[in-house]
Amino acid sequence: MTELQQQIHSAGPRGILARGLGRSYGDAAQSGGATVLDLGPFCDIDLDEGAATIRAGSGVALGYLLRVIVPRGFFVPVTPGTRMVTMGGAVASDVHGKNNHLEGTFGSHVRSLSVVDGHGDLRHLRPDHESEEFWATVAGMGLTGIITEVTFDVLPITSSYMAVDTDRFDDLDSLMARMSESDSDHRYSVAWLDSLSRNDRGILMQGDHAPADALPARLAADPLAYDPRAIATAPTWFPGFLLNSLSMRAFNEAWFRKAPKQRRGELQRLADYFHPLDIVREWSRIYGASGFVQYQYAVPDSGAHVIKGSLERLRAAHVPTFLTLLKRFGPSNPAPLSFPRPGWTLALDMPADVHGLSEVLDELDAMVLEADGRFYMAKDSRMSPETMAASYPRLGEWRTIRKRMDPEGVFASDLSRRLGL
Ligand SMILES: Cc1cc2nc3c(=O)[nH]c(=O)nc-3n(C[C@H](O)[C@H](O)[C@H](O)COP(=O)(O)OP(=O)(O)OC[C@H]3O[C@@H](n4cnc5c(N)ncnc54)[C@H](O)[C@@H]3O)c2cc1C
Structure with missing residues (x-):
């Protein structure tokens, strides 16, 4: 801790x-x-099973935490689509998961944070104590201080399996109608879209934690077994041209056809339902050396038309999108820079070397802003300061609190400089 404080004083x-x-x-x-700090040394975990809370060092990786708590009958209140995030990163981006429509973001389940601020002071922040500083640190992208410890609620579970309902839809309108209607039927919900098909057909996967007594005998012997592993590593030499419109179309066709028209209560392991990309280590290499752009926005229900409009615009511009995920968002928390807002969110990734991509994304930005939407900083690499300010109306409020916590602007990132935060 003293070392951290010295680093801040001598920045x-x-x-x-x-x-x-x-x-x-x-x-x-x-x-x-x-100076970029690795918080790996902050790696303690203390699970209070009676209170269903956990105190974890900010450098603890979610993958490690789950190995500790799942066999003891607990799960995290919110998980992003990968286990390869730290507790500090989960708070600083205020990550969301497939249960956002019902249970909000990770920050909504945090009871307290230990943070070293720009004065070098160790602060213990809670939603009801120094709450402005607490909520400015949640989704604060590391710009209010260094988080050293996070205490949050954990969810009791009796098995490490999910009961998943799958439904296939031939067009986006019927898929979105179902998602709106069945918002509260399942704890978790996400849809994969085939954005290369004209109708944006898709697969809706809704799930709940399976109770141990619903497991067949072969799984019931060890209901909380948890040992996820990657099965392959994408090679460094993966040629980018393999991932083009044609190959993506073929993949999407196969993926769509593989899903049943309707299936109820399929048992899936936690890792398969929540973290499918982690199955292939370094999966992002499949985009080749020029890489890809990730784009995620949120719009209120009144802006639902932007989902279809943005997918149509990308298709018209021949921008192939590989992994397109649609989710419902629920009520926001008090953090001024938290991304989720009630309505819809769409996340897409696309090869970075597509001709004219930047102009098309500028057009999409305008559509999203027009609909009173916003963009996710954790997935952004190209937004302008004007777009940021327009999509986060409480930015000024956050800046005032940040100035109090870090008057000299010790904490900074390439993102904070690019967006003029
Ligand atoms: C495959 C994949 C799927 C994803 N799915 C989702 C999803 O479903 N939902 C979602 O919300 N996000 C998702 N993300 C994004 C990811 O959850 C966030 O970017 C998360 O913040 C990454 O955590 P990290 O530990 O790697 O943090 P980093 O990427 O290293 O840092 C993220 C931010 O947190 C700050 N930070 C990190 N540690 C601390 C600390 N100790 N104190 C203060 N600030 C700190 C950094 O300064 C930075 O601003 C996904 C990412 C990937 C690669």
């Missing part, structure tokens, strides 16, 4: 930034010329 002109596992897609966890 150079480019400042300091905490970095978790670097799973933000853009420049949130990097800062050229600055």
Whole structure:
């Protein structure tokens, strides 16, 4: 801790930034010329089974935490689509999961945070104590201080399996209608869209934790077994041209056909339902050397038309999108920079070397802003300061609190400089 405080007092002109596992897609966890801190040494875990809470060091990786708590009958209140995030990163981005429509973001389940601020002071923040500082740190992208410890609620479970309902839809309208109607029927819900098909057909996967007494005998012997592993590593030499419109179309066709028209209560392991990408290590290499752009926005229900409009625009511009996921968002929490807002969110990734991509995304930005939507900083690499300010109306409020916590602007990132935060 003293070492951390010394680092803050002796910070150079480019400042300091905490970095978790670097799973933000853009420049949130990097800062050229600055001191970038690895929070790995903050790695203690203390599970209070009676209170169903956990105190974890900010450098603890979710994958490790789950190995500790699942066999003891607990799950995290919110998980993003990968286990390769730290507790500090989960708070700083205020991550959301497939249960956002009912249970909000990770920050909504945090009871307290230990943070070293820009004065070098260790603060213990809670939603009901120094609440402004607490909520400015949740979704604060590491710019209010270095989070060292996080205490949050955990969810009791009796098995490490999910009961999943799958439904296939031939068009986007019927899929979205079902998602709106069945919002509260399942704890978790996500839809995969085949954005290369004209009707944006898709597969809706809704799930709940399976109770141990619903497991067949072969699984019931060890209902909380949890040992997820990657089965392959994508090679460094993966040629980008393999991932083009044709190959993506073929993949999507096969994926869509593989899903049943309707299936109820299929048992899936936690890792398969929540973290499918982690099955292939370094999966992002399949985009080849030029990489990809991730784009995620949220719009209120009144802006639902933007989902279809943005997919049509990308198709018209021949921008192939590989992994397109649609979710419902529920009530926001008090954090001024938290991304989720009630309505819809769409996440897409697309090869970065598509001709004219940047102009098309500028058009999409305008559509989203027009609909009173916003963009996710943890997945952003290209937004302008004007777009940021327009999509986060409480930015000024957050800046005032941040100034109090870090008057000299010790904490900075490439993202904070790009967006003029
Ligand atoms: C495959 C994949 C799927 C994803 N799915 C989702 C999803 O479903 N939902 C979602 O919300 N996000 C999702 N994400 C994004 C990811 O959850 C966030 O970017 C998360 O913040 C990454 O955590 P990290 O530990 O890698 O943090 P980093 O990427 O290293 O850092 C993220 C931010 O947190 C700050 N930070 C990290 N540690 C600390 C600390 N100790 N103190 C202060 N600030 C800190 C950094 O400065 C930076 O601003 C996904 C990412 C991937 C790669």
